[in-house]
Amino acid sequence: MENYKRMVIKIGSSSLTDRQGLLDESRMSALTKAIAKLVQEGWQPILVSSGAVAAGLGHLGWSRAHLTMPERQAAASVGQGLLMEKYNELFSKQHLHVGQILLTKEDLADRKRYLNARNTLNVLLDREILPIVNENDTVAFAEIRFGDNDTLSALVAGLVDAELLIILTDIDGLYSGDPRKDPTAELIPVVQQIDESILQTAGGSGSPVGTGGMRTKLAAARIAARSGLRTVVASGQDPSIIQTIAAGEQVGTSFEPSAKVLKSRKQWIAFNSIARGTLLIDQGAVQAITTDNKSLLAVGVKQVKGNFPTGSVVSVVDEKGTELAKGITSLSAADLRLIIDKPRRGLEVINRDWLVCERSWLTCQ
Ligand SMILES: Nc1ncnc2c1ncn2[C@@H]1O[C@H](COP(=O)(O)OP(=O)(O)O)[C@@H](O)[C@H]1O
Numbered sequence: 217m218e219n220y221k222r223m224v225i226k227i228g229s230s231s232l233t234d235r236q237g238l239l240d241e242s243r244m245s246a247l248t249k250a251i252a253k254l255v256q257e258g259w260q261p262i263l264v265s266s267g268a269v270a271a272g273l274g275h276l277g278w279s280r281a282h283l284t285m286p287e288r289q290a291a292a293s294v295g296q297g298l299l300m301e302k303y304n305e306l307f308s309k310q311h312l313h314v315g316q317i318l319l320t321k322e323d324l325a326d327r328k329r330y331l332n333a334r335n336t337l338n339v340l341l342d343r344e345i346l347p348i349v350n351e352n353d354t355v356a357f358a359e360i361r362f363g364d365n366d367t368l369s370a371l372v373a374g375l376v377d378a379e380l381l382i383i384l385t386d387i388d389g390l391y392s393g394d395p396r397k398d399p400t401a402e403l404i405p406v407v408q409q410i411d412e413s414i415l416q417t418a419g420g421s422g423s424p425v426g427t428g429g430m431r432t433k434l435a436a437a438r439i440a441a442r443s444g445l446r447t448v449v450a451s452g453q454d455p456s457i458i459q460t461i462a463a464g465e466q467v468g469t470s471f472e473p474s475a476k477v478l479k480s481r482k483q484w485i486a487f488n489s490i491a492r493g494t495l496l497i498d499q500g501a502v503q504a505i506t507t508d509n510k511s512l513l514a515v516g517v518k519q520v521k522g523n524f525p526t527g528s529v530v531s532v533v534d535e536k537g538t539e540l541a542k543g544i545t546s547l548s549a550a551d552l553r554l555i556i557d558k559p560r561r562g563l564e565v566i567n568r569d570w571l572v573c574e575r576s577w578l579t580c581q
Pocket residue numbers: 227228229230231384385386387389390391392393394395396417418419420421422423425426427428429430431
């Protein structure tokens with residue numbers, strides 16, 4: 217067993233830039249010092265840093281209003297360079313090398329590229345080089361965007377088997393309501409389970425530079441919990457807070473790991489893969505896969521949408537079109553269409569080990 221403790225630290229644009237949209241050097245400097253101390257304490261940290269778009273806009277003096285996607289991407293191409301230049305300068309003062317990793321959703325949705333990214337991250341971590349990750353904003357568009365770095369940080373944490381995810385933002389944790397709208401909202405120190413009532417507390421971003429607000433942080437914490445790790449959402453105002461968190465002290469909001477952790481293959485299917493087709497199933501099959509933990513058989517498949525080869529990830533929906541699960545099919549779309557019209561309907565379409573329920577997380581492994 218490897219003797220490392222890995223953590224992912226995500227810092228948002230609102231914590232990295234000042235009011236003019238310029239990089240906040242003193243904040244970044246404090247962050248680099250805190251991360252260097254973690255390395256000395258035996259941690260293998262990964263930094264997921266936002267701020268490319270905000271820093272690019274600030275540097276170029278462009279207004280945030282009415283930006284087209286190509287303009288946003290152009291700003292990110294400038295800002296990403298500035299971010300890395302500053303990180304390089306500050307981390308080298310702490311005697312740390314850094315490596316840049318820019319990812320799109322498609323990189324992690326392709327199993328081979330996913331494993332390649334993991335291999336690269338492992339080499340960097342094993343050689344004490346700090347990986348600095350961001351979305352590849354200059355090429356990512358609509359359906360191949362993570363859209364927010366909160367989700368990306370949780371996926372990276374699962375990818376490298378981290379034990380802790382720290383999300384630093386401009387507020388000191390999750391409140392019982394959006395503090396901008398509800399002045400009586402109170403900080404929630406510990407969340408055991410991210411259920412509907414918790415999701416309802418969270419609103420969107422509170423700053424002009426942030427993306428997703430508390431909603432995407434909860435989505436990230438939920439992915440992390442199902443991947444077996446703890447998430448702490450805390451204020452990035454004083455980045456030395458990451459040492460307090462690493463030492464196990466209670467600050468911000470701590471989201472506990474789920475009692476039912478997904479195996480790594482199922483994590484990939486649930487959170488990283490992109491479905492290439494859809495299987496519409498009947499009520500009996502819904503019961504079989506969500507409650508009885510059984511494999512999906514052809515007998516329960518009513519309709520096949522899309523054209524996909526054997527071994528593809530597909531989305532499994534009920535008769536109302538609600539997605540219940542994702543899984544890897546042992547049959548192509550063409551063969552499935554032939555089979556569901558014929559008597560050999562007992563054939564297995566998705567084996568239990570390759571099937572993961574999205575909605576019924578409490579009942580379905
Ligand atoms: N229930 C809530 N608790 C705390 N913050 C919330 C809540 N709902 C919405 N928010 C907003 O989420 C913001 C943090 O997210 P965001 O602006 O995306 O920052 P970042 O750039 O760090 O990702 C807070 O400033 C706050 O206005």
